[in-house]
Amino acid sequence: MMNKDQRIGGRIAEWGFRIVCLAAVIIPLLVLATLIVDVAIDGAQRLSWEFISSYPSRIPEQAGVLPALVGSLFVIALTGLLAIPIGVAAAVYLNEYGKNSWVANIIEINIANLAGVPSVVYGLLGLGLFVRFAGMGRSVLAAGCTLALLILPIVIMASREALRSVPGSLREASYGLGATKWETIRQVVLPMALPGILTGTILSISRAIGETAPLIVVGAVAYMTFLPDGLDSSFSVLPIQIYDWTTRPQPEFLINAAAGIVVLLSVMLLLNAAAILLRNKYQKRMY
Amino acid sequence: MDGASPDSRSQSNRRALSDIRGERASGLRERVIEGGLFACAAASVLTTLGIVVVLFMEAIPFFFDVSLLEFFGSTQWTPLYADANFGVWPLVGGTLLVTVIAISVALPFGLLAAIYLSEYASERARKIFKPMLEILAGVPTIVYGYFALVFVTPLLQQVIPGMGGFNALSPGIVMGIMIIPMISSLSEDALHAVPDRLRESSYALGINRIQTIWYVTLPAARSGIVAATTLAVSRAIGETMIVAIAAGQMANLTMDPRESVQTMTAYIVQLSTGDVPTGSLEYQTLFAVGALLFLMTFAMNVIGQWFARKVRNQ
Numbered sequence: 143m144m145n146k147d148q149r150i151g152g153r154i155a156e157w158g159f160r161i162v163c164l165a166a167v168i169i170p171l172l173v174l175a176t177l178i179v180d181v182a183i184d185g186a187q188r189l190s191w192e193f194i195s196s197y198p199s200r201i202p203e204q205a206g207v208l209p210a211l212v213g214s215l216f217v218i219a220l221t222g223l224l225a226i227p228i229g230v231a232a233a234v235y236l237n238e239y240g241k242n243s244w245v246a247n248i249i250e251i252n253i254a255n256l257a258g259v260p261s262v263v264y265g266l267l268g269l270g271l272f273v274r275f276a277g278m279g280r281s282v283l284a285a286g287c288t289l290a291l292l293i294l295p296i297v298i299m300a301s302r303e304a305l306r307s308v309p310g311s312l313r314e315a316s317y318g319l320g321a322t323k324w325e326t327i328r329q330v331v332l333p334m335a336l337p338g339i340l341t342g343t344i345l346s347i348s349r350a351i352g353e354t355a356p357l358i359v360v361g362a363v364a365y366m367t368f369l370p371d372g373l374d375s376s377f378s379v380l381p382i383q384i385y386d387w388t389t390r391p392q393p394e395f396l397i398n399a400a401a402g403i404v405v406l407l408s409v410m411l412l413l414n415a416a417a418i419l420l421r422n423k424y425q426k427r428m429y
Numbered sequence: 430m431d432g433a434s435p436d437s438r439s440q441s442n443r444r445a446l447s448d449i450r451g452e453r454a455s456g457l458r459e460r461v462i463e464g465g466l467f468a469c470a471a472a473s474v475l476t477t478l479g480i481v482v483v484l485f486m487e488a489i490p491f492f493f494d495v496s497l498l499e500f501f502g503s504t505q506w507t508p509l510y511a512d513a514n515f516g517v518w519p520l521v522g523g524t525l526l527v528t529v530i531a532i533s534v535a536l537p538f539g540l541l542a543a544i545y546l547s548e549y550a551s552e553r554a555r556k557i558f559k560p561m562l563e564i565l566a567g568v569p570t571i572v573y574g575y576f577a578l579v580f581v582t583p584l585l586q587q588v589i590p591g592m593g594g595f596n597a598l599s600p601g602i603v604m605g606i607m608i609i610p611m612i613s614s615l616s617e618d619a620l621h622a623v624p625d626r627l628r629e630s631s632y633a634l635g636i637n638r639i640q641t642i643w644y645v646t647l648p649a650a651r652s653g654i655v656a657a658t659t660l661a662v663s664r665a666i667g668e669t670m671i672v673a674i675a676a677g678q679m680a681n682l683t684m685d686p687r688e689s690v691q692t693m694t695a696y697i698v699q700l701s702t703g704d705v706p707t708g709s710l711e712y713q714t715l716f717a718v719g720a721l722l723f724l725m726t727f728a729m730n731v732i733g734q735w736f737a738r739k740v741r742n743q
Binding site: 163349353359 | 462465466471473477538541565567570575579702
């Protein structure tokens, strides 16, 4: 039997350790809060409608993010159009057709590894494959294709998760009614999995909006004096504009970078809110 | 013989069954659709092939001009100078220095957070804290870069003498904070998967909770923790914008975290923002460094995935 002192000592150690563990959760969250407050305070000095609706300028007080904001939305729309159909189709194959086959296994391992490839390497892929080999140049199209490849593994994994949550009994019931495999997928499985797929894909797209490195390599322009006007147009995106401002020697540009970050985070927040709203809406309809 | 053999009878039975399912009528359509879906899934394999082909097609001509011996033997990286040197060690050293700093922040925090979430937190606390920690991984890296440059570096300069405006420590710390959820999330899954009977037998032996965590739960979850750490290392090696903004652009072989360093990724960014003529030796360094970066992260990913699969199979 332990004596009383040891027991008290043990209890103090117990509580001490528990508090240390809790601190390991709280401290990173405090850092996150500091980051957001710091950026918001810095950015508030410049943030205005004028900042959002102006073109870049050599004079920090007149510079704005309009071409970068439009560019981001343009590139992201393209990324989604390319990555979502392919990603969902791939997930359907892996979950509904390829279960346990060795080809599907290889594809699955490959997807897990692709998700770990640094984003800057995707930039090099885009530079070699789309910009040079396919002759797209440093264009919106090349950027959209590059980001589509980048988020494809995430779209596949998220969609797969959603498909997996559809109970097998529903598929069996559908077969029992005489539906073919594809009819079952289209009319039973996909509608059931839609909320999950939507959430997952919108989240991966919101991730793509913050990507900087691959688009620097693909060749985004930091100083755009016009709006991108087509798939072959040169382009800027918000993160590139922010990066450019952080590299300028004048401290006023850092304020612009902070304001740009606020715009970027707001766009991401809007997307995430949309994902949650969509999910809630569809879930209500379903059940 | 006129009676149908058992084989052909079962075949016709199957056909009748597939008629009922409507499979035969739309058999072709079904197969075309399956083929299309398969093509989409296979596109991911093509992506991997594309990465390998693009990187090595441009990197191999580079090694015609610069020998592997110089690439891995020299300790000078000055490809843009008139007196060009192509020793990759300063970039690798910079990458490793920042990675070590990041992991020394992320591993203790991530592991302790995982222990809290798995062993101590109530279900409600877990549901609140877990998604909040995940936000850390969702913030764009450019934002962390700004934070490292504008907030953390000035703070460190007040505390540590000789701290440069660009240094390895600040981006290392910030990167560490960013990858905490990577470590905590996978480690927590692994801790969670440890069966309660192990903990209970330990308590039954009179062993207290901390010792149980240390001697029973953590060892039982070690595959998951190793997987988490390896994948986090890979992430840190490949992280780009934080270091490009806050670590500087001076290839510098040093172990002093107060000094400016350039990582492999930051070099790729630096070169991409300048005007480098396509096909030149400088242009090819992009792909040589990129290929090395890819190989390093790929190796870590393979090891990490292997351990992660081990956890799943347990």
